Structures are given as C-alpha cells and as structure tokens.
Amino acid sequence: MRHIVFVAFDQALLLDIAGPLQVFASARDLARARGWSDPYAISVVAPGAPPTVTSSGLAIMTAPLASVAQKPIDTIIVVGGMGSRQAVHDAALIRWIARHAKRARRVCSVCTGAFLLAAAGLLDGKRAATHWAAADELRQRFPRVIVDADPIFLRSGKIWTSAGVTAGTDLALALVEEDLDRAAALTLARHLVVFLKRPGGQAQFSAVLETQSRDDGRFAPLHDWMAQHLDADLRVEPLAARVGMSPRNFARVYAELTGTTPAKAVERLRLEAARRALEDGTLPIEAIARRSGFGDEERMRRSFLRHLGVPRATTATAFRARPHEKFPLPCGRGKG
Secondary structure, three states: OEEEEEEOOOOOOHHHHHHHHHHHHHHHHHHHHOOOOOOEEEEEEEOOOOOEEOOOOOEEOOEEHHHHOOOOOOEEEEOOOOOHHHHOOOHHHHHHHHHHHOOOOEEEEOHHHHHHHHHOOOOOOOEEOOOHHHHHHHHHHOOOOEEOOOOOEEEEOOEEEEOOOOHHHHHHHHHHHHHOOHHHHHHHHHHHOOOOOOOOOOHHHHHHHHHHHHOOOOOHHHHHHHHHOOOOOOOHHHHHHHOOOOHHHHHHHHHHHHOOOHHHHHHHHHHHHHHHHHHHOOOOHHHHHHHOOOOOHHHHHHHHHHHHOOOHHHOOOOOOOOHHHOOOOOOOOOOO
16 A cells, blocks of 8 residues: 655645545545555645645645654655745745655655745756746746746656646546556546546646637637537638628637637647547547548647647557556556
C-alpha cells in the first residue's frame, strides 16, 4: 500500500485537493469492489489546527503535519491556490516539505503548489510547470527554477509538477499509471469521465477559454449547431447564411468578438470531437476523421500536429487503449 500525503493550507484551491485525491480514492474503491487489496492510503495534512478553509469557503478536515512524521510516505502532493503565496512564508511548513521530500519516493505539486516546492529548494535547476497565469511570477521569484509554462505536467527525477487546477487530475492519473499500469489508469479515466492523457500543452486550453470569454453570446446558437454538424460544410459562406449575415461582415464580426477566425474555430471544434472519439476507442480512426469533419485520416493527423504537436505514431495511441488494456483495474498486480 502506497501512502499518498496531500499538503494543504488555508485558502488552498479545493479542486487542487479534491481532483487528484479522487483519482487515488477511486482506485481504492474499485480495488475493494473487486476484492483486491487497497493500492493507496491517503492523508491530507496542513499546518495549524483543523479544519483548513479552502479559497471557496469550504472547510475540510485535515491532520497536523506531525501526524505522518513517523509513517512511511510514498508520495507527497503539495496543492496550490490563493493561499500558496502566503504559505511560502511559513518557515515550518517549508522545512517540513524539504525534510520529508528526502524520504518520499515522489514529490509533486499541483498548480501554484510549485511555489512551495521552489521555496523548499526542490526545484533548483529543474524544469517545472505551474498554472500558465503564474509562470512569470514563479520565474521571477525563483530564478533558479526552469519554468515551462506549457506542459500539463512535468517530471524531473522524483519531482513532478503540474499546471493549473484540473491538471492535478492528469498528474494523479499519470502517477497511477506508473504505480499500477496503463489499463488501471485508463479504467479510472473512464470511470471519472476524463482524458487519460491530454495531448499538447495548457496554452491550448487558456486560448480556447479566452476565445469563449470574448464572445458576447451572439454566436452561441451557431456554435451549438456547428458542434452537432461537424461533418457539414462549415465554411464562412454557409455559416454566415445561418446567422443572416454577409460572409464578409460575418467573418469580420466573428473575429472581433471571439479573437479568432471562423475557420480556426471550426478546426478546434473538430479537434475536440476527434480527441474524445479517439479516447473512447469504439470507432476506427477513418470513421472518426469523417464524423469529426476532417474527411480523412491524413487531414486529421495534420491538424493534430499543427495544434497539439502529437506525432503521427501517437495521434491515436495517445488517447485510446490497446485491445489487451480494456480490462478491470488490476490493483495489486501492477508495477512495483
């Protein structure tokens, strides 16, 4: 049984804790349901007396840092959130992280939890990820850290760092894959209805969110229709006709509101649909290319390369399990 210790603090981001914690808890639940031994023991510790109040206002019951001092620790996961900027000044907490990191097999951070690892000296000379919006600050405050603002998560020896918020779930699934095997991680990803491995980096997600936030809702019905008719003719002319605008005016207004062209928006929708279908693994790649509007596998491959940087050999395998991997969670029978 591997002991996973989450390190929280006041004003931590709730999802930084709950997302990755649920991955390990679900692995444990699925193992118990099949009569297998528990793969994980989970603790959530924090400085000060419980409860610990997260930035959402929800309080969680945490254990004192000293409660795990004498217990074997397999993995330390330091979470992030608004409180991380204050937590880096908690000398006792930073000393605890530095001391226990020496005996843990893995040390990880979620989002701005990287600031605490950096304060403990664990990221000096190492590549590290954090939330894209905090990357410049991390780089300025800790110049010895090689900050990479794009990856969903990074591994540098025994140190793992991840991007913002939901990237903690990606990180936890990667840890489960290392501990057990890919089939176990894929089973959990399907159970939690998330991607096992998101291709590309976090810049793609921040860009899509920025596009959506700049749209005043005028084209929301059009976007819904586009998502349901990806194999239709989605060039500017038919799209403009659907909203009763001239092609030139539509292209101009659309770009002004969303910050992107209609063609690029269509390609993003098609990429998202193809990614989900590839992960599901029930359709041949050629059928996915047609249904998502790419027409053929080669056009879909080029789009993946252009936007996500996924090599041809991994366009499909990054998302779907091989046939022999579609088995129940093999807890207790995976890697050591």
